[in-house]
Amino acid sequence: MGTRAETTFIVVSIFWAFIGIVCPILLQFCMGKSPNKGIVQIMFIMTAVCCYLFWLCAFLFQLNPLVGPQLESNLIRVMQYEWFGIDPTGHHHVKTT
Amino acid sequence: MGSLFRSEDMTLCQLFLQSEAAYACVSELGELGLVQFRDLNPDVNAFQRKFVNEVRRCDEMERKLRFLEKEIRKDGIPMLDTGDNPDAPQPREMIDLEATFEKLESEMNDVNANSEALKKNFLELTELKHILRKTQAFFDESGVFKDYEADHHTMQAMHDPLIPDDDVQLLGEELGRHAGQALKLGYTDIQHGEINVFVAGVILRERIPAFERMLWRVCRGNVFLKQAEIDTRLEDPITGDRVDKTVFIIFFQGEQLKSRVKKICEGFRATLYPCPETQSDRREMSIGVMTRIEDLNTVLGQTQDHRHRLLVAAAKNIKVWFIKVRKIKAIYHTLNMFNLDVTQKCLISECWCPVADLDRIQQALKRGNERSGSSVPSILNRMSTRQEPPTYHRLNKFTVVFQNIVDAYGVASYREVNPAPWTIISFPFLFAIMFGDAGHGVIMLLFALYLVIMEKKLAPKMSADEIFGMFFNGRYIILLMGAFSIYTGLIYNDIFSKSLNIFGSAWKPDPSVYNTSSMDLKNYKINANNTVDRPYPFGLDPVWQLAINKITITNSLKMKISVIFGVCHMLFGLSLSLLNHRFFNKPLNVYFEFIPQLIFMCSIFGYLILLIFVKWLKFGPADTGKAPNLLIGLISMFLFQYEDPCKPTTCWYAGQKGFQITLVVVAVLCVPWMLLVKPYMLRKQHLEGKPHQYTLLNGDMSQDDELLEVVHHVDSETAYPGDDDGYQEKIGEDVCEIDLSTSRYNVHIDSLEKLMKVKPFDFSEVMITQAIHTIEYCLGCVSHTASYLRLWALSLAHAQLSEVLWTMVMTTALSFKIQWLSVIFIFVCFAFWACCSIVILVLMEGMSAFLHALRLHWVEFQSKFYKGEGYQFVPFSFDTMLAEYGLAE
Numbered sequence: 001m002g003t004r005a006e007t008t009f010i011v012v013s014i015f016w017a018f019i020g021i022v023c024p025i026l027l028q029f030c031m032g033k034s035p036n037k038g039i040v041q042i043m044f045i046m047t048a049v050c051c052y053l054f055w056l057c058a059f060l061f062q063l064n065p066l067v068g069p070q071l072e073s074n075l076i077r078v079m080q081y082e083w084f085g086i087d088p089t090g091h092h093h094v095k096t097t
Numbered sequence: 098m099g100s101l102f103r104s105e106d107m108t109l110c111q112l113f114l115q116s117e118a119a120y121a122c123v124s125e126l127g128e129l130g131l132v133q134f135r136d137l138n139p140d141v142n143a144f145q146r147k148f149v150n151e152v153r154r155c156d157e158m159e160r161k162l163r164f165l166e167k168e169i170r171k172d173g174i175p176m177l178d179t180g181d182n183p184d185a186p187q188p189r190e191m192i193d194l195e196a197t198f199e200k201l202e203s204e205m206n207d208v209n210a211n212s213e214a215l216k217k218n219f220l221e222l223t224e225l226k227h228i229l230r231k232t233q234a235f236f237d238e239s240g241v242f243k244d245y246e247a248d249h250h251t252m253q254a255m256h257d258p259l260i261p262d263d264d265v266q267l268l269g270e271e272l273g274r275h276a277g278q279a280l281k282l283g284y285t286d287i288q289h290g291e292i293n294v295f296v297a298g299v300i301l302r303e304r305i306p307a308f309e310r311m312l313w314r315v316c317r318g319n320v321f322l323k324q325a326e327i328d329t330r331l332e333d334p335i336t337g338d339r340v341d342k343t344v345f346i347i348f349f350q351g352e353q354l355k356s357r358v359k360k361i362c363e364g365f366r367a368t369l370y371p372c373p374e375t376q377s378d379r380r381e382m383s384i385g386v387m388t389r390i391e392d393l394n395t396v397l398g399q400t401q402d403h404r405h406r407l408l409v410a411a412a413k414n415i416k417v418w419f420i421k422v423r424k425i426k427a428i429y430h431t432l433n434m435f436n437l438d439v440t441q442k443c444l445i446s447e448c449w450c451p452v453a454d455l456d457r458i459q460q461a462l463k464r465g466n467e468r469s470g471s472s473v474p475s476i477l478n479r480m481s482t483r484q485e486p487p488t489y490h491r492l493n494k495f496t497v498v499f500q501n502i503v504d505a506y507g508v509a510s511y512r513e514v515n516p517a518p519w520t521i522i523s524f525p526f527l528f529a530i531m532f533g534d535a536g537h538g539v540i541m542l543l544f545a546l547y548l549v550i551m552e553k554k555l556a557p558k559m560s561a562d563e564i565f566g567m568f569f570n571g572r573y574i575i576l577l578m579g580a581f582s583i584y585t586g587l588i589y590n591d592i593f594s595k596s597l598n599i600f601g602s603a604w605k606p607d608p609s610v611y612n613t614s615s616m617d618l619k620n621y622k623i624n625a626n627n628t629v630d631r632p633y634p635f636g637l638d639p640v641w642q643l644a645i646n647k648i649t650i651t652n653s654l655k656m657k658i659s660v661i662f663g664v665c666h667m668l669f670g671l672s673l674s675l676l677n678h679r680f681f682n683k684p685l686n687v688y689f690e691f692i693p694q695l696i697f698m699c700s701i702f703g704y705l706i707l708l709i710f711v712k713w714l715k716f717g718p719a720d721t722g723k724a725p726n727l728l729i730g731l732i733s734m735f736l737f738q739y740e741d742p743c744k745p746t747t748c749w750y751a752g753q754k755g756f757q758i759t760l761v762v763v764a765v766l767c768v769p770w771m772l773l774v775k776p777y778m779l780r781k782q783h784l785e786g787k788p789h790q791y792t793l794l795n796g797d798m799s800q801d802d803e804l805l806e807v808v809h810h811v812d813s814e815t816a817y818p819g820d821d822d823g824y825q826e827k828i829g830e831d832v833c834e835i836d837l838s839t840s841r842y843n844v845h846i847d848s849l850e851k852l853m854k855v856k857p858f859d860f861s862e863v864m865i866t867q868a869i870h871t872i873e874y875c876l877g878c879v880s881h882t883a884s885y886l887r888l889w890a891l892s893l894a895h896a897q898l899s900e901v902l903w904t905m906v907m908t909t910a911l912s913f914k915i916q917w918l919s920v921i922f923i924f925v926c927f928a929f930w931a932c933c934s935i936v937i938l939v940l941m942e943g944m945s946a947f948l949h950a951l952r953l954h955w956v957e958f959q960s961k962f963y964k965g966e967g968y969q970f971v972p973f974s975f976d977t978m979l980a981e982y983g984l985a986e
Contacts, residue, residue: 004631012634039101039496039518046522051584054530055635057661058588060710061654062603062632064717066724068623069604069644076606076623079640083602 005063012055020048101496101518103680104509105451107486107970113476114444114462119435122465122475123428123973124185129461130974133449133487137436146433151188154195155426161198162419165411168205172405174412183417185424185975194421201411208404215400216334219393222386223331224299224342225370229383231325231344232297232372236379294355295348300367302326302341308365312347315357321348346372420979427978447480449487449970455479485511489970495573496521502574506955507965512680514673516959523666523958524950525577526585530662531891531946532578534899535586536593537939542579548572578947588636589651589892593934594899596642603628604640625718651896655889657709663885663957664702667878670961671695677962689775690870693767698878700760700767705731711750725749734761772871776863783858873960881957887949895942902938906930 024041031037071079080086087093114122126132138146169176186194300308305324312320323346330339345367347358362369373379435444450458455477462475488509492500500517502524509515532538548555549572559569568575590596604623623640633639637654641647671694678686708727716724725746733739733747734757740747748754910926913919959965 008631008634035491036493039521042518043522046519046526050522050526053661053665054585054588054658057658058636058654059632059634060713061657062638063713064715065625065628065632066716066718066721067646067650068625068627069638069640069650070622070646071606071640071644075643079602079643080606083598084605 009059012059013052016048016052016055020045020052101490101492101500101515103512103515104488104490104967105453105970106512107449107489108452108455109480109482109484109486110448110450110455110458111476111478111480112446112448112462113478114435114446115471115473115475116442116444118466118469118471118473118475119432119444120188120428121469121471122462123431124424125461125465125468126458127424127427127431127973127975128184129457130972130976131450131454131458133970133972134431134434135447135449136434137446138434147435147437148429148432151191151429152426152433154191155422155429158195158198158422159419159426161202162415162422165198165201165205165408166415166419168209169408169412169415172408174405174408176412176415178416181417181420182975183421185428186421191425194418198418201407204407205404208400208407212397212400212404213334215393215397216332219390219397220331220334221368221370222390222393224327224344224368226383226386226390227327227342228297228299228344228370228372229379229386231327232346233379234325235323235346236376294350295346295372296355296358296362296369297344297346297372298362298367298369299327299342299344300362300365302343304365304367305343305345308345308361308367311361311365312358315361316349316354319349319354320358322346323348419982423979423982424975427973427975431973451489485967487511487970488967490515490517498571498574499524502951502954504969506959507963508967508969510964510967513964513967514677514680514962516673516954516963519669519673520954521577524954525574525581527662527666527888527950527953528578528946529581529585530658530888531949532582532895532943533585533589533892534591534593534895534938535583537899537934537943538579538582538584538586540579540935540939541575541582541943545572545576545579549576578943589896590637590639590642591896591899594642594896594903596637596639598639600634601629602640603631603633603638605629625721628718648893652889652893655892656886659885659888660702660882661706661709662888663882664698664706666885666953666958667881667961668695668698668703670958670963671698674962685775685778689778690771693770694874697764697767697771697875700764701731702878702882704757704760715749737761768871768875771874772867776860776867779863780858780860877960881960884957885953887953891942891946891949895938895946898942899934899938902930902933906933 023044027037027041027044031040081093085092143149166176309322312322325344327342327344331342332339349355349358359369373382432444435446437443438445459477462477466474488511490496490500490509496517499520500515503509503515503517503520529538548569552569552572555569559566586592587597605627606623607627637651641650644650671691674694675687675691678684678691705727708730712725712727723745730747737758739754743754906926907930910919910923910930913922
């Protein structure tokens, strides 16, 4: 769990905080007179809360995994080659993106 | 926040309208559509109401218009729909309209009657023409019968295909001879005392076989029938259908047979025509008939033209007329609900209207007064009442569908918190958790976008089709459902059962696997230490879609997500109930219902959620096999089962045993708190506050004589709405003032009684209600939390169906051995896969997830705070009335 996990966490949290906190406040001034202002604010807040919570669950679930994926060995070789660019001899080859 | 959060503040108003101005004012109110009138004459028979004659006239007018419309439709003339919305015409215009319709109807009737008579005539002449032509053939053959005895050949000639076989056989030679004789000799031979005659006529082709049989039976085979089919189809004057007919001619001897034959012809509704005997006569007649047919054709053409012109002129205005007549009728129906006061000069009604719109209603009344030119202004007077007002939510085209979902369960009680604005997001989101496939989400989103962007063009088509109408009405829901499904699909990393690797998988296989020579290591588990330095940043790692133990892992994730979202949803519902209690000012409910409910839920299920998060954060790859099982832990927490040296799987943080025991004890204590304290407090208040209960109405008994005084916005408080425990006293509540001047005006006794009713305090009833609430809540906590696991179940089902479809269909197609054939095979298989995807996965699963999300909202969420015992506000509005007619057509 290096710094990259935390940066992901911070970036995503800030994104949803923007949508869930900052946007409704902005709307308070932009849409001040409109009768639908309350509804739109509720929509923003609820979207942010639901989506953030959902992402957070998936993220924390994988943060400290207890079990790993069980794969066929051929598949592992393909994975190694395609995703990590390591050919069977163990050397890195040019990654095919 | 708009009125969608709570229903609108409504007030009961009294409306005093002068008789002259009443019509115009009601018309203006109908255009406005913000007022719901109460029927002040519910006992009065429909035929005894004041304006029953006007309503009858309107019905007459509508009937005439419908008749005209039917005629216009029959002729296929398009009716002009300008989208005009004319105001309801004045009563004097109504007379003009009536005259117009009367004239149109009588003209149409005349034209139709004439046309019918002409057509009948035409038909007769045509049939006569055909008869003359066909019988010519029959009589021609008679010329052959000069020598009938020896001429079998002529017999054969008679045996032509026009005669059915049995006729010839039955008749036999002798009769053939007789027939020939009859033909040859002519017909009436009175000298011999015999009358040989024939009749000619026309009958429907279908009836010919039965007709022949009847003739044969009745006349015992002594008649001779010849028939010939008419080639052209003739038009029946009444129905306008084209029918096949046959010409027949019957020869017989004797008066008796004649009467029998005539009767049979009548019975089969064959029309008989006088057919002249000699050839020259027939020819003359033929010519006469032809000229008459031509004349008739001309006249018929002119009649049709006249009719067409009439209908075209009517078609221009008919839509507008319909609208006007319906508006008039609606106004008079409403006026029938009014009460006439003692002086017979003024109409009075009661109506519900939103407080925020009182200004607009006043303006509408003013406009109505001006239009009718009345000198006396109308009066709108606010009244206080204990009745529960209707529930009114202001909706737009987006929110109306979500409000309908909530109202389908039950209309919100007056001024309680409305679940609809929260449902806008939570419903599609819960749907998306169950649907969870980005590819299918895209399909839904695109479909909904099409409906939304083309909504103006598609709106008229919507009323035609029921199923399409359903999809069209729900286009905004489908839009949100599709959008959120894309999001959850990306988090579950499931797009048509495939996963996306955007950020790089976190599971890197150990290089040692390449060095292993033993190929019987079929499966190699990438153990939890072989990860890169960060988890997959957005959603589930793509490797899981390929893994054999995918389901174990996704089950764990989805179940925990379900419980987390379930408990959060329920806690949210509970907090909405707090808002309700505070709004209706019921402190008892806050302290003795809300707080124990909250503590009960949090101490058990809130604690569970906390444990979930802590376990995720605290236990890693090093603790495989030692990590605590939360479910077992929860169960042993309840059963107080802790082993003596507490095992690390059960007690994994310091002080856990003590903490958990405390939580369970607190939760159990909440139950009597919920059950017993509130009834006791209510009883105490009842015993202390006895004097209060009976002083109900310090009504201001002064009667308001000044009908002509303009009274604006009398500031009386709207009453405290009744609810299930109306015993609870509002501290500092003003006793309502009732404007008892209404008692002069035949106000229905019931409303007065309701005003005076007081419920006696029954302790046992209160106790039982509270017990039911408590049991329902406590058991509901557990069962509803488990019920939220359907979020996991449906998403698992969807993912598996999707995967099976792919594996069974597309994989076989893509791995087809014969290369040149595989192109066609892939094409066919893709079509099959796409159809199944849409029908099974999008439509069927979508509907299933929709229903389950709906149930979760209706039962699990709303049972925490929603009463739903109100009734809908149905304002008197021309727009809704016309829309209903439009749908009914």
